[in-house]
Amino acid sequence: MSEDDHARDALTGVAAGRRRRRGGAERPVVPKAEFASYYGKPVIKPPTWRTLDIGGYLYLGGLAGASSVLAAGAELSGRHRLARVSRIGSFVAIVISGVALVHDLGRPERFINMLRVFKFSSPMSVGSWLLSAYGPPCGAAAFSAVTGRLPHVGTAGAMAAALIGPGVAAYTGVLLADTAVPAWHEGHRELPYLFVSSAAVAAGGLGLLAAPLDEALPARRLAVAGSVAELLAAHRMRGRMGIVAEAYRTGRAGRLTRTAEALTAAGAVAAVLGWRNRLISAAAGVALLTGSAFTRFGVFDAGMISASDPVYTVLPQRDRLRAR
Amino acid sequence: MAQRMGFFTDTSVCIGCKACEVACKIWNNLPEDGLNLTGMSYDNTEKLDANTWRHVAFIEQRKPLAWQEPGVEHAGPVPPLSTPPDTAPMTPMTPGEPGDLRWLMSSDVCKHCTVAACLDVCPTGALFRTEFETVVVQADVCNGCGYCIPACPFGVLDQRKEDGRAWKCTLCYDRIGDGLEPACAKACPTDSIQYGPLDELRERADARVARLNDAGITDARLYLADTDNGIRGAGAFFLLLDDPEVYGLPPDPIATTLDLPAMWRHAVIAAAGLLSAGLIASVGRRP
Ligand code: SF4
Ligand code: SF4
Numbered sequence: 001m002s003e004d005d006h007a008r009d010a011l012t013g014v015a016a017g018r019r020r021r022r023g024g025a026e027r028p029v030v031p032k033a034e035f036a037s038y039y040g041k042p043v044i045k046p047p048t049w050r051t052l053d054i055g056g057y058l059y060l061g062g063l064a065g066a067s068s069v070l071a072a073g074a075e076l077s078g079r080h081r082l083a084r085v086s087r088i089g090s091f092v093a094i095v096i097s098g099v100a101l102v103h104d105l106g107r108p109e110r111f112i113n114m115l116r117v118f119k120f121s122s123p124m125s126v127g128s129w130l131l132s133a134y135g136p137p138c139g140a141a142a143f144s145a146v147t148g149r150l151p152h153v154g155t156a157g158a159m160a161a162a163l164i165g166p167g168v169a170a171y172t173g174v175l176l177a178d179t180a181v182p183a184w185h186e187g188h189r190e191l192p193y194l195f196v197s198s199a200a201v202a203a204g205g206l207g208l209l210a211a212p213l214d215e216a217l218p219a220r221r222l223a224v225a226g227s228v229a230e231l232l233a234a235h236r237m238r239g240r241m242g243i244v245a246e247a248y249r250t251g252r253a254g255r256l257t258r259t260a261e262a263l264t265a266a267g268a269v270a271a272v273l274g275w276r277n278r279l280i281s282a283a284a285g286v287a288l289l290t291g292s293a294f295t296r297f298g299v300f301d302a303g304m305i306s307a308s309d310p311v312y313t314v315l316p317q318r319d320r321l322r323a324r
Numbered sequence: 325m326a327q328r329m330g331f332f333t334d335t336s337v338c339i340g341c342k343a344c345e346v347a348c349k350i351w352n353n354l355p356e357d358g359l360n361l362t363g364m365s366y367d368n369t370e371k372l373d374a375n376t377w378r379h380v381a382f383i384e385q386r387k388p389l390a391w392q393e394p395g396v397e398h399a400g401p402v403p404p405l406s407t408p409p410d411t412a413p414m415t416p417m418t419p420g421e422p423g424d425l426r427w428l429m430s431s432d433v434c435k436h437c438t439v440a441a442c443l444d445v446c447p448t449g450a451l452f453r454t455e456f457e458t459v460v461v462q463a464d465v466c467n468g469c470g471y472c473i474p475a476c477p478f479g480v481l482d483q484r485k486e487d488g489r490a491w492k493c494t495l496c497y498d499r500i501g502d503g504l505e506p507a508c509a510k511a512c513p514t515d516s517i518q519y520g521p522l523d524e525l526r527e528r529a530d531a532r533v534a535r536l537n538d539a540g541i542t543d544a545r546l547y548l549a550d551t552d553n554g555i556r557g558a559g560a561f562f563l564l565l566d567d568p569e570v571y572g573l574p575p576d577p578i579a580t581t582l583d584l585p586a587m588w589r590h591a592v593i594a595a596a597g598l599l600s601a602g603l604i605a606s607v608g609r610r611p
Contacts, residue, residue: 035569036566036567036569036570037569037570037572038381038383038569038570038571038572039364039365039367039572041370041371041572042479043478043479043569043572043573043574044474044476044477044478044479044574045373045473045474045476045479045480045481045482046474047470047473047474048470048473048482048483049470065598066598066602069598069599069601069602069603070602070605070606072602072603073602073603073605073606074606076603076606077606077607077608077609078609079606104470105467105468105469105488110448110466110467110468111467113448113450113465113466113467114447114448114467114469116448116449116465117447117448117449119444119446119447119449120584120588121444121445121581121584122444122445122446122447122471123445123584123587124445124447124469124471125447128447162599162602163599165598166594166595166596166598166599166602167591167595169595169598170591170592170594170595170598171591173587173590173591173594174584174587174588174590174591177580177583177587178441178445178475178580178581178583178584178587179441179445179471179474179475179580180441180474180475180476180477180479180577180578180580181474185580185583188580188583188586188587188590189586189590190590192587192590192591192593192594192595193590193593193594193597195594196594196595196597196598199598200598200601200602203602217605217608218602218605218606219605221604221605222601222602222605225601225605226601303474307474310569310572313574314569314574314575317574317575317576317577318569318575318576320576321575321576
């Protein structure tokens with residue numbers, strides 16, 4: 001069919017709007033299935049969230065939450081320098097992520113409205129309360145790590161942050177999945193696992209980068225376990241999504257996801273092989289930190305792609321109806 | 325609580341005049357969208373968004389609705405204005421030989437879902453359910469977090485760039501409380517938009533679809549009239565003449581919050597996994 005025929009087809013409102021992005025956006029695998037849409041317009045509204053703010057928030061929140069766990073484990077096993085970097089790292093990460101979150105609100109002065117109510121039905125409400133509960137102990141732990149003052153308060157803060165931190169890392173999976181965005185909601189079973197694994201990768205990476213070699217073992221273990229879990233969760237998630245998995249292979253989402261997986265795998269291998277070498281360990285840490293960030297941005301972008309193209313909304317729903 | 329009120333939009337009598345769009349804009353004081361020509365059809369509004377709470381879709385199909393008679397050369401006497409549509413020679417409803425073009429027009433609006441994902445996910449409580457079981461945003465509470473926007477399975481809500489807040493149809497909350505019908509329904513010249521108690525509307529819709537089906541218009545079907553869908557029924561439902569996706573509507577919408585218990589379960593397991601992984605990783609004192 002020529003472009004003209006396509007254009008004429010579009011007028012009928014049936015099977016229209018397929019794969020005709022101006023500017024030749026990358027569209028590697030074109031699903032053959034026919035579907036109808038309203039002139040190719042999206043059925044749902046893509047999130048209005050800014051990529052850097054919210055992608056960054058997902059990443060830094062995970063880094064913070066998992067670092068708090070690592071800090072507590074390091075502390076309990078007498079690895080004080082690893083505990084110190086993890087405590088400081090988690091606080092810096094959570095502060096920046098908070099700034100990103102507030103920056104993204106259309107009306108930042110109204111952040112406080114989040115704490116008007118508590119709703120289990122709103123992952124964002126749960127998250128706001130989690131963050132409010134997590135911030136202060138995390139800050140106390142970091143304060144004591146930096147200044148050396150109030151060690152008991154610092155330890156209590158570190159332990160409390162370690163208990164709440166995993167919640168901060170995990171809830172973001174539900175935050176994304178509880179939307180009509182196909183690439184997120186279709187992954188609702190796997191996203192929390194993917195996100196805590198990615199958080200473990202980042203926290204392990206930070207430990208490998210910043211802690212001395214003789215204390216880095218927990219970070220190394222956490223990073224490797226996180227990498228394996230993350231790659232498995234991502235594989236399983238895309239395997240269950242059907243056509244929506246295309247969104248994870250398309251355009252920038254595809255590039256980010258592929259790079260993230262390569263970096264994570266390479267980082268994990270380097271973390272194992274380089275266990276006696278400070279430089280290799282640090283390089284592994286950088287790869288893991290970057291890989292984890294790319295994973296989050298990849299998921300974010302895939303969601304945007306899947307929300308902007310009606311095929312990802314219509315076809316899975318049609319299949320669902322047919323199966324009923 | 326008052327009776328559940330809603331809209332039945334019968335697209336088979338929509339003439340695409342956009343009186344509803346205009347009335348909605350005027351009553352609700354909505355900012356203009358600019359004069360854009362989309363070039364895709366007579367639809368230059370394109371979609372529902374923060375400043376468009378009624379949107380008339382135009383679909384041009386190479387598919388017959390029914391025989392269409394331009395009526396310039398009436399052999400017999402011109403039928404009186406009171407002629408019912410199914411006997412008049414020149415309404416789209418007249419059964420007959422197929423032509424080769426049909427226009428579908430449909431006025432879309434917020435569905436005021438029984439299980440409304442937008443309302444469930446709103447972290448501030450800005451979205452609430454009224455005594456008429458409609459779903460309304462309180463602008464002074466909304467903090468512009470934007471969560472409701474991708475949560476809606478119909479893409480109804482959107483952000484107003486100027487103030488960052490989310491806006492949508494209120495089912496004219498400020499009119500129906502006073503016993504007035506919503507502005508769009510009031511303005512609709514063909515009664516394509518009908519407002520009333522939901523039970524009554526459903527009965528009327530059942531009768532209407534049965535009549536159309538009997539008349540040979542087998543395409544006619546109700547959309548969201550039942551409660552056996554992923555939003556457990558809607559306060560605004562439709563009579564359509566083609567698949568919902570042709571009108572830009574999702575064929576099987578679900579309120580994703582119905583999956584929340586499962587999602588929270590997974591999140592708790594995942595969090596517990598992270599906590600134990602972090603602690604187990606630290607087992608053994610440093611060398
Ligand atoms: S259609 Fe969308 S905006 Fe309207 S009540 Fe349902 S979920 Fe909310
Ligand atoms: S944008 Fe406003 S109405 Fe929508 S979820 Fe956020 S606070 Fe609620």
